[in-house]
Amino acid sequence: MSRAQAVRAANALGERWVGQTDPGRGTVLMPAGVWPLLGLLAPAGSTTVQGELAQALGVPVAVAAERARALLGLLRDIPAVRSALGVWSDDRLRLSSEWLASVPADLVGRLTGDAGRDRALLYAWAAEQTDGQIEEMPVEPGPDNLLVLAAALTVRTDWIKPFRDYGAFGEDAADGWGRGVHYLTRATSLLDRAALLETSAGPLTELRVLGCGDISVHLLLGEPEAAPGDVLSAGIGVLSQRVRRTTADRLPVGVAGPGLTIEAVRRYEPEDRLFVSVPKFTVEAGHDLIAHRGLFGLETLASRSETEDRLPGLSDGEPPLFVNSARQKATASFSARGFRAASVTAMGMMGGSAGSTRKPPYLQRFVEVGFTRPFGFLAVHRLSGLVLAAGWVTEPDPGDDPWGAVPDESEEWEEWEESEED
Incomplete structure (x- = not known):
């Protein structure tokens, strides 16, 4: 039941998100990569943050993390889908053991504070988890970033x-x-x-x-x-x-x-x-979630405060946290043999300063x-x-000379072992 409720809630967020699609250019977005991140953060928020996230998620805060875990579990059970969750924190931040235990992360790593080293670390994770379809982490690491929470989602079907x-x-x-x-x-x-x-x-x-x-x-x-x-x-x-x-x-x-x-x-x-x-066709897009902060329940969570901690349930002490960056990079392609899509959604947090x-x-x-x-x-x-x-x-693949040679469509579509055939 929790999976069905999570699916309805994630689809509802996606329905509101596509309603803000720019008609002038092609795009791709993957709501199933955003909804679990918001759900995992919701219980750790302040009273105001919890209220805003509950409205965006479409479920009460009391069950938000459970529904997020259920949705991540569903994604991992789909044969044509690969999903991963990563958490990286700086030594200056002591993550709450209770919150960390509630997050089904595939990787819990450390940030060094060195932008170059952290960028290489995060970019390598994004590329590995999306089989090279997304080669960059949507958020840019820096010396002030204390936490990065990211979800990678890949869909491949023949x-x-x-x-x-x-x-x-x-x-x-x-x-x-x-x-x-x-x-x-x-x-x-x-x-x-x-x-x-x-x-x-x-x-x-x-x-x-x-x-x-x-x-x-x-x-x-x-x-x-x-x-x-x-x-x-x-x-x-x-x-x-x-x-x-x-x-x-x-x-x-x-x-x-x-x-x-x-x-x-x-x-x-x-x-x-x-x-x-x-x-x-092939389409690619980058989305700034903070630009639509009301849609994603980030009105308060993405605002800086030197005195009020936006996520008091996430860390065991100072400094007060807020979301300074929340983005998704996504790509999708449709060919004669099948469909591919991939996204990486990431949130970076600082301390209070698809005949x-x-x-x-x-x-x-x-x-x-x-x-x-x-x-x-x-x-x-x-x-x-x-x-x-x-x-x-809006811009499908261009046509070649119809009298020319038929292209060899020998794309590297890796064969995934299927558990069933329709």
Whole structure:
């Protein structure tokens, strides 16, 4: 039960976060990498800090740490996910043994106060925990930093059925990208992978791409005027069944939704067909959580005080602490073979100063979905509904010469041993 409650709370934070997405550029964010850190800090906060964090977390402070540990436990149980938690403190800070015992850290280390040495230490940890996808710690160590708390999260899944990659496609006047884009295509008889969502942001087309290790990626296309935050929020709302979802096998013939058309065609095969075209993409982003301090419950926690300790339950004495830096770096990529995403979220604390002529016998549905303008995506754990990554694509991979050689997509997609196949 605690895991289910933690999932709902983390998704709710993610839904509010994506609502502040910048529509002018692509982005990726990973709320499941932020929520546990806030939950672990909440019990150590002052009365004011606890109240603000409880509102941001969506759970009472009394259970915040328990829910954070439950969410971290869930992440560690997902085959396609790797997660890690690290704590580094300066010798000048005596961490509370009670708080430290409540934190399921994979690493508890020491800061030296030497910015160069500490930077090398923290950067190496970030790169190791994300398989090199994130090579820097989001917070910058310095002589005044007494504590760094960081969470690394990596999602890697191969598609159960890969896309076809012809290399690239030239610019099409019907596209909204304004340039040649590298498209991936797939055909299937499973029409329910595509659906129309009826939302307050207008109709949205959703395409679900299933990967191994219990991961699915949901692609979301709205009308041209739909705000990215509204599109992504609606996509998360579907997971809690707050948004009506009608699958393509139940939609009427015609233009059924953004980028979604349905035809009745004569075919020689009895199966319906769903044909999709999706741009290959990679997006990267950095997020300053303190810039949205109200959203993350950091109003008081991120404000300096020489007299009031913002985290009295975290250390056994002086100096009074406050959060001076809270950031996330994230990246996500979508290719013919699968999906990858990674993030490192860190908080730094100082002391008070992601053709035959015969007529075809079968009249069948032909459903086509094309993502030909900016769209959103969610990486979701299928069994729990936890949103692992959310993002917006404005600049997909560029298209090459369609008459040139097909590129060799021999990316280093390490084979993860899967415990099950869908």
